[in-house]
Amino acid sequence: MEDQFKDDILRPIENDKVLELRDLYLIDWPKYCSAYYHIEMAHTWMTKYNANTKFYSVEGNFDDATLIFITREPGWNATIVYYYTLDETNARLYKGLSKTKRINWNEEICTLKHYRHQLSVAFDLAKELKLHFHYLDTTALWWLPKEKALEFEIKIPDNTFISPLSVEHAKKIHGVWPFKAHRPIEYIENMIKYNNGVGIFDQNDKTLMAWILLNDYGSLAILQTDENYKRRGYAKIVTKALCKKFAENNMDSLSFITLGNTPSETLFEGLGFKIVDYLCWVGMKPSKNKL
Template sequence: MQSILARLVEGKGCFQTKMCAHLKVIGLPDLQEFQGLYKQNWPKYCQEYYCLDNFIEFLRKQPHMKHLHMYTLDAKQARHEGLFVIVDRYQLFVGSLNNTNGLVRRALDLLDWSTGLKCSSIPYRHVDALDNIVESKKLNLVFRDGTDLFYMKAEDALQLRVEAPVGFVLKSLSVADAPLVNAEWANRHSGSLFFIERQIRMCVSAGLYREDTNELVAWCIRLQGGYLGALQVRDSYKRRGFGSVVTREISYRLAAQGHDVMALVGHSNKPSSGMFSKLGFQIIDQCLWLRTEPTKGDGTWPEGE
């Protein structure tokens, strides 16, 4: 009796919201089906749409990706709402058209949180469900940071293309650049070199190189959530507008493929916010980044995986 009452209070019971549903493994066809649902009310669900877009492309290029787990709930309503939970190594992505019926919370509750998860670019409409899980499971946090979602239509991003400054050349990053990109990345950690290598192989990127020495001086990569990331200018080349140059180039490259462009910027990062605003991006939403501590072991990720 007590467990039934608890379910009724928590999620209005199994009868109304199918809170008794369980996680169901999904694959590429499911992601493709779900992605179509997120085209409605554009660009409201652009975070979910482009997150799925990236993982769809990943699976097309590498059908059997190690440490990639994708789920929905085995409830008809969850499928109609495109509910997905993706755990990519240690990163968690979640999406659903509905944030009021308890299904997102149910899906998150069924995950294994013991190794610690980095909840990445979680749309703010799902934050209450995530916070509820953190509280109910008594998870300790490494950080909890809000970000602004900057957005630009593809047709506008096509106008951003810029010529490289004199003495420099713009081109895609190579895997050989990954150690430098990782070393300069503020979010580097055990296992992040493999992540950077994979993103360079799988996603659109832009790098600014010295023409005489081929030295990489500024870069930006599309991260797996679909947004621009790892934007960096080497210290000795800062304050020369190079961050804007690579941002314009990668935005143009994405737009040339028919994609709108997204970037997430921390609320306190005034320089980056100013740059994206100056380029013509607009804030249309917020997303949350949250990292939980492992409840067992040290939670480190092995290099090379």
């Protein structure tokens, strides 16, 4: 399979080199914290859980930390392409994406999670390859240093308990998730199986009342409270619990919050999170029409 791409502009990156590239994103912390944790998480899923993810450099050059990784998720037909670079001109990044034969631009492509300086790459690709956007969303990247999370005091209300999530909870979580149309239930199941997730439960009947997960980007995600248990502070409790768990493992916490999601913005600001950047989420499909 790899022989047909032996002369391709995108060159496979050895597993140990991926982590070396990850460490280049420690610069100006926490500016690139999202890239750092995402690369680390994708590498973990690939090496430990055989995730269908491949990492590539452009022409074997690592000088500006440019890397592209391509993945497919169970239950989702789209090819997912992630990319990062420290080169704000995006020159090598654009060259790699536009010249490679590893990506079939005639099918649905999700080029998710762009830093602002990388968004122009998606627009340039769409123009050159006659693609159209079927969604474009903007989120704020909220960050909390581990030192603050270690200070959290977590008070568990009477008749409740906190516990890790299990795969049996995926059906409920996915069923009420506002973005369930974009991702299949397998996405939730994998996050629970491979990553951390925390829920708060009723002590008597073991009902899951609120939950939060760690997603495949290495960020807090899918924070939600069952409609029957809202306005009791449960979302704050599970968030603090998971952040503190990360901090105890020498990790900062981060999360992507859609602009205008006032309840989440208020909660995270109250916990000490700060906005460090804004990122865009893009989905593209082939089009016969010019943009």
